[in-house]
Amino acid sequence: MSAALFIEQLLNGLQLGFMLFLMAAGLTLIFGVMGLINLAHGSLYMVGAFACAIVAAATGSFWLGLAASLAAAAAAGAIIEVLVIRRLYARDHLDQVLATFALILIFSEGARWLFGSFPLYLDIPSALGGAVRLPGGATYSAYRLAIIGIGILVAVGLWLLVSKTRLGMRIRAGESDREMVAALGVDIGLLYTLVFALGAALAGLAGAMVGALQSVQVGMGEPVLILAFVVIVIGGIGSIKGALVGALLVGVTDTLGRFLLPRGFELFMGTSDAATVGAAIASMLIYLVMAVVLAVRPQGLFPANR
Template sequence: MSGILIIEQVLNGLQFGVMLFLMAAGLTLIFGVMGLINLAHGSLYMVGAFAAAAVAAATGNFVLALGAALAVAAAVGAIVEVVVIRRLYATDHLDQVLATFALILIFSEGTRYLFGSFPLYLDIPDALSGPVTLPGGIQYPLYRLALIGVGLAVAVGLWLLIERTRVGIRIRAGENDREMIAALGVDISKLYTLVFALGAALAGLAGALVGAIQSVQVGMGEPVLILAFVVIVIGGIGSIRGAFVGAILVGLTDTLGGIFLPELFKLFMEPAAGTQVGASLASMAIYILMSAVLVWRPTGLFGARA
């Protein structure tokens, strides 16, 4: 196995990881601040992808498409929080799961009604198309490098928002003691709507960015949502730093496991059987990683200890 292939797969893992972070960051914010299990978060990822594809098809401008994905996902998230989610805060988690699962069905059928059942395609902008030559003569798609850069920039910006701004102070305070900040005069309803809209915007941005390297279709958010839950369990619920580290670990484990594990088992078994066993373990690798982290630290890597 060549060193070039390994470096390419590491970059693929980083790109996958930072996109997972955009999903997981919003999800962990919503759960950490509101205590809400939101199964419909993947639908907001889908909404962002469809909004970007529709605007790109109408205008041919990829930047406008990304702006539309952010705006539409944030607006839909705010509306959902005000109309539906606000009634679920005092309920138990089973009610939240059932209600947000119903939202998945509503979003899926609504999107199918508006755009049809056939996939849409979002073209990579000309400025970011084609490969770029990295040190060592490695050819790697420029757009995927741009995704890594955007993901890292969003991670830094989100950290600055949470740690260095007055809004961030209120968000962190709401996570620790919502009754106290309400008593101090903070409008909890507006804070919750802001947090939910922010999480929705991050999910919509991720959907739009990934939509350019895969088809945009109904139901595309649910597989990513499962991985996002794995990320926040590994990183620790409510921790942005944990979401970032967990996302990178999951991205690298999933990508590199699919390459190395089949090759490893071929060394000890008959090639066809070794490939099959290695591929099976590769598909379970992120869940094995999650189990190992929970055995070592039940609250996740950066979760608060009980």
């Protein structure tokens, strides 16, 4: 195994991790502020991907499509919060799960009715279509590096928003004592809508970015949603820092596990058996990591301060 190949796989893990962070950050922000389990978050990821694909195909500009993904997902999130989610805050978590699961079905069938069952495809923008030479002679996709860069910028932007702005102060206060925040005159309904729209926009951004690496199709958000829940459980529910660390841990563990485990098993079994056993264990690896983290720190690595 060459160093260049290992570096490539490591960067693939970081790229997956930052994509998961875009999903998990919005999910953990919504849960931390509202106490809401939103199973429809993956549908907002799908909305962003479809909006980007449709607008990019119509205009020939991936960047306009990316802007459309943010706007469409944020608008869909705001509408959902006002029409549906607002009625669930005082309800039991089981009611929230059932209602947001129903939203998954509505979004999936709506997307199938509008766009059909066939996948759509996004072209990587020409400015990011090549490869970048890394130190040591390795090369790596410029577009995947851009995803890593955007993930870093979003992480820094969320930290600045939450810790340095008046809106962030209200978000942190809403996490700690929403009744007191409302009593002090803050429009808690508007705050919840803004937070939900922000989380939806991050999911839409993730869907648009990944849409250029794989097909855009109905149901594409559900597998990613499962990984996002694993991320926030590992990192600590309600913690942006935990979402970042958990996402990178899950991304690198999953990618390197699928890369290294089959090669490790080849040392004492045949290539075909090693590939089968290695792939099976690799698929369980992130869940084993989650179990170990919860055994040591039941609240996650960086639980939100309450």
